[in-house]
Amino acid sequence: MQLRPLARAAAVSAALATATLAIAADSNSTVPTKRPTDQETGQTVWAQSCSSCHGPKGLGDGPLAAALGGVKTLKGAITPATLDAMTGVVRNGKDKMPAYSETIDAGDTRRILEWIRDISDGRIQPKIAKPKDESGIKKPDPEAAREVAAEAADQE
């Protein structure tokens, strides 16, 4: 019966090792923890769908602009008076401007237009995308997890 406390210690160590592994698995999860802000959505959708022609800040300097014979700057183009017309151009297209009503919903259309309005006139700056490593979650150390498991096994 002298072994009993040791056996209990081994059980506790094993439970800790399991918990460590569970945390390790969890921190690899890519499920977002919060909804993106309107600004973040604007920046993401702009970068994906619009900047190739209009440029990163809507100044008409995207890599495809030259092939289109030049694209006007959007700086100053989006005002309360023009917002409806601008929304119509994005939804339905116009000349070389593709239509996006099938791929970008009305809410995101408003978010991109507000974002590019504020970016193009310098009112806001693009947010640098946060690298995954800076999530604040301590990276699991597989070596440490193995050590804990080995210790638990030793105590049996």
Ligand code: HEC
């Ligand atoms: C294939 C290139 C291309 C892509 C991609 C593109 N555009 Fe355009 N866009 C144009 C061209 C060309 C025009 C015509 C006017 C010009 O020369 O700027 C235009 C016009 C516009 C206008 C009207 C500007 C004005 O002053 O009348 C808005 C607003 C606009 N685009 C927003 C967007 C948004 C938002 C996206 C992404 C969802 C987007 N565009 C994607 C090429 C593009």
